[in-house]
Amino acid sequence: MPNQIRFDRASEMPMISISLGDMEWNKTGTWRAQRPFYEDKTPPCNAACPAGNDIVSFILRIKQGDFEGAWKLIREENPFPGICGRVCFHPCESKCNRGNFDEPIAIHALERFVADFATSLPKKIEKIPKEREEKIAIIGSGPAGMSCAYHLARLHYNVTVFESFSLAGGMLRMGIPAYRLPKDVLDRELSNIEALGVEIRTGVSIGEDLKIEDLRDYQAILIATGGHRSRTLNIPGEKGRGVLAGLDLLKKNNLKKKVELGERVAVIGGGNTAIDVARSVVRMGKKPVIVYRRSKEEMPAFEEEVAEAIEEGVKIRYLVNPIRIHHKDGQKRLECLRMELGEKDESGRRRPVSIPNSNFFIEVDSAIIAAGEEIEVSFLPRGIDKKDGILLTQTGGGTGIEGIFAGGDVASNQRTVTHAIGSGKKAAIAIDCYLKGDDGDKVIQPLLIGDGSSISIYPYLHPGEGIRNSHVVTFEELNMDYFEHVARQRQEKLRVRDRLKGYGEVTCTLKEGVAVEEAERCFSCGTCNECENCYIFCPDASILKESERITHQVDYDFCKGCGICFTECPRGAISLKEEAK
Amino acid sequence: MKRVITGNQAVAYGVILSRVDLISAYPITPQTTIVEELSELVASGRLKTKFLKVESEHSAMAALIGASTGGIRCFTATSSHGLAYMHEMLHWASGARLPIVMVNVNRAMGPPWNIWSDQSDSLSQRDTGWIQLYCENNQEVLDTILQAYRIAESVKLPIMVVLDAFVLSHTSEPVEIPSIEEVDQFLLPYCPEHPIDTQEPMAFSVITTPEYFFEFRYKIQKAMEQVPQIAKKVDDEFRSRFGRSYGAIEGYGSEEAEVLLVTSGTVTSTSRIVIQKLMQEGYSVAGLKIKRFRPFPSEEIYEAIKEAKKLVVIDRNLSAGVGGIFAQELRASLYSRDERPQVFGFVSGLGGRDITPNLIEEAIQYTLEHQKPEEEILWLGLKR
Numbered sequence: 001m002p003n004q005i006r007f008d009r010a011s012e013m014p015m016i017s018i019s020l021g022d023m024e025w026n027k028t029g030t031w032r033a034q035r036p037f038y039e040d041k042t043p044p045c046n047a048a049c050p051a052g053n054d055i056v057s058f059i060l061r062i063k064q065g066d067f068e069g070a071w072k073l074i075r076e077e078n079p080f081p082g083i084c085g086r087v088c089f090h091p092c093e094s095k096c097n098r099g100n101f102d103e104p105i106a107i108h109a110l111e112r113f114v115a116d117f118a119t120s121l122p123k124k125i126e127k128i129p130k131e132r133e134e135k136i137a138i139i140g141s142g143p144a145g146m147s148c149a150y151h152l153a154r155l156h157y158n159v160t161v162f163e164s165f166s167l168a169g170g171m172l173r174m175g176i177p178a179y180r181l182p183k184d185v186l187d188r189e190l191s192n193i194e195a196l197g198v199e200i201r202t203g204v205s206i207g208e209d210l211k212i213e214d215l216r217d218y219q220a221i222l223i224a225t226g227g228h229r230s231r232t233l234n235i236p237g238e239k240g241r242g243v244l245a246g247l248d249l250l251k252k253n254n255l256k257k258k259v260e261l262g263e264r265v266a267v268i269g270g271g272n273t274a275i276d277v278a279r280s281v282v283r284m285g286k287k288p289v290i291v292y293r294r295s296k297e298e299m300p301a302f303e304e305e306v307a308e309a310i311e312e313g314v315k316i317r318y319l320v321n322p323i324r325i326h327h328k329d330g331q332k333r334l335e336c337l338r339m340e341l342g343e344k345d346e347s348g349r350r351r352p353v354s355i356p357n358s359n360f361f362i363e364v365d366s367a368i369i370a371a372g373e374e375i376e377v378s379f380l381p382r383g384i385d386k387k388d389g390i391l392l393t394q395t396g397g398g399t400g401i402e403g404i405f406a407g408g409d410v411a412s413n414q415r416t417v418t419h420a421i422g423s424g425k426k427a428a429i430a431i432d433c434y435l436k437g438d439d440g441d442k443v444i445q446p447l448l449i450g451d452g453s454s455i456s457i458y459p460y461l462h463p464g465e466g467i468r469n470s471h472v473v474t475f476e477e478l479n480m481d482y483f484e485h486v487a488r489q490r491q492e493k494l495r496v497r498d499r500l501k502g503y504g505e506v507t508c509t510l511k512e513g514v515a516v517e518e519a520e521r522c523f524s525c526g527t528c529n530e531c532e533n534c535y536i537f538c539p540d541a542s543i544l545k546e547s548e549r550i551t552h553q554v555d556y557d558f559c560k561g562c563g564i565c566f567t568e569c570p571r572g573a574i575s576l577k578e579e580a581k
Numbered sequence: 582m583k584r585v586i587t588g589n590q591a592v593a594y595g596v597i598l599s600r601v602d603l604i605s606a607y608p609i610t611p612q613t614t615i616v617e618e619l620s621e622l623v624a625s626g627r628l629k630t631k632f633l634k635v636e637s638e639h640s641a642m643a644a645l646i647g648a649s650t651g652g653i654r655c656f657t658a659t660s661s662h663g664l665a666y667m668h669e670m671l672h673w674a675s676g677a678r679l680p681i682v683m684v685n686v687n688r689a690m691g692p693p694w695n696i697w698s699d700q701s702d703s704l705s706q707r708d709t710g711w712i713q714l715y716c717e718n719n720q721e722v723l724d725t726i727l728q729a730y731r732i733a734e735s736v737k738l739p740i741m742v743v744l745d746a747f748v749l750s751h752t753s754e755p756v757e758i759p760s761i762e763e764v765d766q767f768l769l770p771y772c773p774e775h776p777i778d779t780q781e782p783m784a785f786s787v788i789t790t791p792e793y794f795f796e797f798r799y800k801i802q803k804a805m806e807q808v809p810q811i812a813k814k815v816d817d818e819f820r821s822r823f824g825r826s827y828g829a830i831e832g833y834g835s836e837e838a839e840v841l842l843v844t845s846g847t848v849t850s851t852s853r854i855v856i857q858k859l860m861q862e863g864y865s866v867a868g869l870k871i872k873r874f875r876p877f878p879s880e881e882i883y884e885a886i887k888e889a890k891k892l893v894v895i896d897r898n899l900s901a902g903v904g905g906i907f908a909q910e911l912r913a914s915l916y917s918r919d920e921r922p923q924v925f926g927f928v929s930g931l932g933g934r935d936i937t938p939n940l941i942e943e944a945i946q947y948t949l950e951h952q953k954p955e956e957e958i959l960w961l962g963l964k965r
Binding site for chain 2: 007009010013014015016017018019020
């Protein structure tokens with residue numbers, strides 16, 4: 001004990017008990033029974049993002065005013081922040097812990113803000129050198145195909161994307177109206193991928209212009225052709241004139257082709273396609289009525305879009321099931337049955353049951369069927385199995401034929417843009433593993449986040465870095481003493497009158513100040529944002545700093561293991577473990 | 582300058598003349614007019630002192646502890662329950678060796694609820710390590726405050742200046758008020774022994790193990806033992822500057838009297854008249870005023886009572902189960918002496934009941950008539 005001051009008699013002692021020396025000789029760390037340590041954990045938003053975005057970290061960058069950093073961070077996982085910020089159904093927000101306190105963070109609005117901010121950056125995306133000899137063909141330029149192409153390019157592969165339409169983008173371009181996803185946003189993010197050196201060959205249909213067998217030069221192939229064939233209702237009269245498929249209407253609109261429609265339009269279905277169709281019909285100056293066989297609660301369409309549709313004048317009739325379309329002089333009568341809800345079905349929703357003899361008619365001029373889409377894979381060689389209407393694949397997208405992978409809607413029933421992006425990413429890793437002779441599924445396993453619905457490519461590209469912790473932070477693990485209720489920021493919307501003038505985007509991007517305020521609401525679950533509570537509260541001054549910043553190191557010489565840092569950390573970024581005895 | 586002022590106004594003058602930097606207090610009858618007087622002076626800007634409002638006496642003393650540690654001169658005043666509420670902080674002030682000066686206006690402790698004079702509040706605090714000085718008149722109140730800062734800052738111990746409720750606090754008497762220039766000569770600015778230095782941060786009153794705690798207490802006793810000598814020096818200097826002095830005790834009346842009347846506070850003023858009367862009637866009586874209760878002036882008292890055969894002690898307080906506290910202290914201080922007078926311990930005037938000349942004479946007559954007291958506690962003026 002070199003620094004301890006000792007007194008032998010009272011006369012040597014000071015008048016009062018004061019600290020003449022220091023206590024560094026007293027290594028109080030020896031009293032410790034439990035050890036605190038900094039451990040970033042996975043926030044629930046990150047675990048819920050099928051595209052694998054590191055949401056908490058990019059929000060932290062926004063809070064710090066580093067918008068470019070936020071953009072780069074999103075693009076580590078996802079080449080489509082502008083698209084996802086607009087059309088993603090944001091499962092991250094449903095899981096946001098802040099939802100248990102006041103309202104979830106407007107994550108999609110922040111992602112969109114970052115993407116739109118990036119358009120002001122000097123364009124400097126450089127080609128990635130193609131260090132790998134193997135060539136990879138991707139069939140389909142939708143979100144799955146382009147996400148796969150993006151990550152494969154980053155893995156230094158030579159990638160060619162084949163697209164049957166004259167323009168790239170797949171369902172993003174064909175299936176989503178411009179008032180939700182403006183074409184310039186789509187074009188920009190596709191061209192950012194092309195700029196890396198990815199070749200997109202449009203107007204080439206595999207199956208018609210080229211056969212799979214013609215792609216022998218390619219060492220791996222990804223099938224990402226999506227689901228483009230509209231489902232039919234199997235009712236009499238649906239093949240008659242003036243009955244359209246919903247997706248066809250959207251495609252024609254998006255390609256600016258003329259569509260003939262009567263005044264009164266029935267839209268049959270309750271999914272997002274039905275809503276998109278109905279809102280497009282409104283913009284074409286006609287009067288749509290959505291006919292849906294279940295009730296509002298069972299509607300698969302996103303709530304906010306349903307609300308916007310109603311604002312725009314779309315009528316919805318629930319618990320109505322068309323059983324026949326009568327045609328007479330161009331007029332149509334939809335013969336319908338009234339429905340009621342029965343027991344729950346396998347989707348967890350209550351099954352609609354028809355009420356006998358409840359037949360009635362709806363008079364319309366046109367009918368559009370938007371009852372979902374199916375995949376079209378007749379061009380595929382034998383050897384790839386199907387199940388439940390999709391291609392049967394392994395975790396990484398591997399099919400029954402070696403070297404052929406599948407991703408996106410063609411291989412998944414979770415038909416969303418973000419799931420497609422995630423599945424394209426998984427396929428990129430699986431293809432890289434396949435070409436290197438590694439077991440793709442085994443490599444992918446540790447890259448999965450949370451319960452596995454999300455995947456991060458970052459640790460694969462930067463070995464040893466950015467591995468996501470398997471612990472997903474719960475609301476109970478946070479310390480709410482440090483937060484105040486603050487209302488969620490909302491994106492402004494065009495007035496209905498202005499929306500109906502055309503296909504202008506309905507919602508507006510957050511202003512910079514508003515975005516930063518929203519980012520400041522983030523709890524930063526499981527991720528240290530250097531609030532310094534630990535430093536302030538530590539009674540043993542054992543939280544170490546260097547150049548005024550927390551080092552995330554604890555001075556175990558003196559830390560008594562009281563756990564105050566652990567308790568007072570608002571966001572669960574400190575863990576406590578028992579000391580080895 | 583001579584003015585007719587109350588005891589509480591005399592306190593205020595003492596505080597003003599001492600150039601106190603911080604006043605923190607909470608009002609309580611009969612102390613209230615002290616706080617009123619000072620806070621109004623501060624509020625009007627005439628007194629350049631910081632006045633800190635607090636929600637309790639405990640906080641008032643806590644604030645002074647911080648301020649005094651920081652090296653400034655500070656003051657508070659209280660009474661009775663307010664003083665009791667401070668109790669914990671009183672130990673802290675003395676343990677931290679802080680030269681805080683506080684005025685306590687003696688008031689009985691309730692219940693029954695009572696606002697009148699009685700020493701049970703201040704004497705309950707006798708073991709807190711504070712010096713206690715009891716005053717007889719308003720002049721002494723003012724002078725004692727000036728002396729108290731000198732003594733406290735010299736021995737690094739807090740001082741309680743005590744005056745009787747109403748009899749002094751609210752009663753006007755002519756008081757000579759010295760000029761501030763004269764006081765400045767007598768009372769220099771306070772220099773703490775361990776000032777706070779932000780460049781060299783230090784923990785104060787840190788935990789002390791059994792290895793050293795004992796020695797810190799020993800040092801407090803040693804500081805108390807220095808008080809008689811330092812207080813005398815200060816009192817002598819005060820006399821040379823202002824022409825008044827008080828001593829730790831003051832004797833009056835017949836030399837070599839057989840019966841000696843021991844009192845404190847305003848009872849002494851009344852006793853002076855009684856002693857004078859009895860002397861004129863030919864009795865061998867004298868009076869002894871005890872001003873300093875802590876440290877107890879055992880030596881001075883022994884010198885003063887050597888010739889007396891009997892002591893009449895009138896206590897305006899009661900330690901239930903024992904009796905009057907001054908009498909107990911006296912008995913204890915005399916016990917080791919080979920020759921010691923008989924102590925007649927009277928308890929009187931509790932809760933502000935007047936201790937009249939007749940009652941005092943009755944006590945002396947009883948003592949003259951008895952070889953020794955018939956009871957351990959002699960109840961004076963009690964409606965038995």
